Amino acid sequence: xxxxxxxxxxxxxxxxxxxxxxxxxxxxxxxxxxxxxxxxxxxxxxxxxxxxxxxxxxxxxxxxxxxxxxxxxxxxxxxxxxxxxxxxxxxxxxxxxxxxxxxxxxxxxxxxxxxxxxxxxxxxxxxxxxxxxxxxxxxxxxxxxxxxxxxxxxxxxxxxxxxxxxxxxxxxxxxxxxxxxxxxxxxxxxxxxxxxxxxxxxxxxxxxxxxxxxxxxxxxxxxxxxxxxxxxxxxxxxxxxxxxxxxxxxxxxxxxxxxxxxxxxxxxxxxxxxxxxxxxxxxxxxxxxxxxxxxxxxxxxxxxxxxxxxxxxxxxxxxxxxxxxxxxxx
Numbered sequence: 001x002x003x004x005x006x007x008x009x010x011x012x013x014x015x016x017x018x019x020x021x022x023x024x025x026x027x028x029x030x031x032x033x034x035x036x037x038x039x040x041x042x043x044x045x046x047x048x049x050x051x052x053x054x055x056x057x058x059x060x061x062x063x064x065x066x067x068x069x070x071x072x073x074x075x076x077x078x079x080x081x082x083x084x085x086x087x088x089x090x091x092x093x094x095x096x097x098x099x100x101x102x103x104x105x106x107x108x109x110x111x112x113x114x115x116x117x118x119x120x121x122x123x124x125x126x127x128x129x130x131x132x133x134x135x136x137x138x139x140x141x142x143x144x145x146x147x148x149x150x151x152x153x154x155x156x157x158x159x160x161x162x163x164x165x166x167x168x169x170x171x172x173x174x175x176x177x178x179x180x181x182x183x184x185x186x187x188x189x190x191x192x193x194x195x196x197x198x199x200x201x202x203x204x205x206x207x208x209x210x211x212x213x214x215x216x217x218x219x220x221x222x223x224x225x226x227x228x229x230x231x232x233x234x235x236x237x238x239x240x241x242x243x244x245x246x247x248x249x250x251x252x253x254x255x256x257x258x259x260x261x262x263x264x265x266x267x268x269x270x271x272x273x274x275x276x277x278x279x280x281x282x283x284x285x286x287x288x289x290x291x292x293x294x295x296x297x298x299x300x301x302x303x304x305x306x307x308x309x310x311x312x313x314x315x316x317x318x319x320x321x322x323x324x325x326x327x328x329x330x
Contacts (some may be wrong), residue, residue, distance in 0.1 A: 004032035004072075006056075006095075006177055012318035013055045014064055023283045024067070025051035027234035029259035030098040031306060033177065033210050038203070040225030040242065041214045041259065046280045048234040049214045050100055053181045056212070057097045058086035074176065079159055084141045096175035096208070102166040102184050106154040115151040119189050123173065136172065142205065143168050143198060160191035164198055171207050178208040182215050200224065218257055222246045227315075230254045233281050250318045290321070298322060 011029045013182040014022040025048045035040050041049050051064065058078045060066045070077050073094050080084055081091060091097070099105050107115050117132045127135075137147055149157065150166055157165065165185065171178060180199060184192040202208045213225060221242055222226050228245040230238040230253065249255045255278045278295040289304035290296070296303070302321050310317050 005035045005074065006033040007070070007072040008032070008056070009070040009072070011071060012054075012059070013051060014065055014067055015051075015066050018140075019282070020095060021284050022065075022067075022097075023258060025134050025234050025283060026055055028069070028229070029071075029234075029236050031229055031236065031239060033212065035176075035209045036203070037226045038211045038213055039223055040218075040221030040228040041200055041212060041231060042216060042218050042245075043231035044229060044257075044276075044280055047231040049216075049231055050181055051234075052231070053097065053148060053179045053212070053214055053328075054181055057091055057095050057098075088123060088293040092119070092170075094176060095177040095179060096170045096173070098167055098170050098178070098180040098183050100185070102183060103159050103162040103186060104195040105130060105166050106162060108154050109155055112165060112169075116150075116172065119169065120172070136202045139168055139172050140260060142207075143201065160187055160194060163191075166203075167195070171202055176298055177211045178202065178211045180211060180213050183213075184220075185215070188304060197223065215273075218246055218254075219220060230257065233287070234283060235291060235318070236310075237292065237297060237320075240318075245315060251292075252296045252298050252322075290319070 002096065009030050012024060013025055013026045014024045014060075015024060021063065026050075026227070029052060043049055046308050054064055055066070056071060058071070058081070060083070061160065063259065066079055069079070071079050073090070078094075080091050081090065083257065099209040103145055106112070110118070113133055114120070116136045117129055120127055120132045120135075130306060136150055142148060143164070145164060145168055149161065154162060167183070168330045184195050189193060199211065199213075203211060213221065215221060225242045228242050230249075230251065232253050238245065238249065245254060246258065256274070259274045260276055276295060278330060280289055289306060290299065290308045292307070293299040308317050308319050308321055
C-alpha cells in the first residue's frame with residue numbers, strides 16, 4: 001500500500017477512563033486511500049467511526065490515546081510526530097476534518113472572517129488580516145458562498161449555511177485529505193443535496209485530493225464513494241468497492257445493514273425491511289470470537305470460539321468464518 005496517499009496499518013486507539021480501563025474504539029483497523037478517490041466508512045452509532053476520524057487527524061488528547069499502528073500520509077507517519085508538529089504541519093494542511101456537530105463548530109462571538117483569521121495565524125503567522133480576508137473571499141466565491149457570510153456571526157446563518165461555511169473553512173488550506181464525519185446528518189433532504197454537491201466540487205476543483213466520508217447510510221455512499229469499509233465494534237468487518245458492499249455484501253453485519261434501510265435503487269423494490277436485534281457490545285469487556293456473533297442469526301460455536309481473522313480475496317476483505325463462496329462472486 002506504499003503508493004497510497006494515505007495508509008493506515010493495524011491502528012489501535014483507545015479511551016482512557018478514570019477507572020484505568022482502556023476502551024479500544026479502533027482496534028486493528030487497516031486500509032489505504034488513493035489520490036482522487038473517496039472512501040466511505042459505514043456502521044451503527046458506537047462502532048468507532050468518529051473515533052477513527054479523530055485518530056486520522058492525529059487529535060490524540062485524553063481521553064483518546066494512541067496505542068499502536070501507523071497513519072502514513074504522503075510517506076510520513078503522523079503517529080510519530082509530537083502534538084505541536086501534528087497541529088501546525090498536518091492538521092488543516094495535510095488532512096482536514098469536518099466534525100459531526102459541524103454547525104456548532106463556529107465561535108458564536110466572532111464574525112466568520114475573524115474566526116478564519118484566528119485559524120490562519122496559527123499556521124501562517126506572517127499573513128495579515130487583509131491577506132486572509134482576500135484568500136477567504138476567493139475560496140467562498142469558488143464554492144458559491146456569498147461574501148456576506150464572511151461578515152456574519154454564526155447565529156445569523158441557517159443550519160445549511162453554517163455547514164457549508166464549516167466545509168469552506170476546513171478546506172481553506174487545500175488539504176490532501178478531507179475527513180467528513182456525517183456532514184449531512186442534521187440537515188433536511190434538499191440541504192443535504194446542496195452539501196453533497198459542495199463536497200464533490202471540492203474533489204472536482206482539486207481543492208482536496210481525496211476524501212473519507214463517514215455515515216451510517218450505506219446507500220448514500222454508493223453514489224459518492226469508490227470503496228466502502230464497514231465497521232463494527234472497533235473493527236473493519238468488510239471492505240470492498242461500493243457496488244460490492246451495497247449489492248453483494250458478504251459479512252452478515254453488512255447484509256443486515258443493507259436490509260434494515262430503504263434503498264432507492266433499481267431492483268430493490270419489494271425488499272422487506274428488517275432490524276438488527278440486540279445492541280453493539282460494550283467495548284470495555286474483552287471479547288472472544290466474532291464481535292457480531294451475539295446478534296448474528298448465522299453464528300455457530302466456531303464463530304464464538306476464537307478471534308476471527310480477515311479473509312482477503314483480491315482487494316476485498318471480510319471478517320467471517322463462514323465460507324460465503326466469495327471467490328466465485330468477486
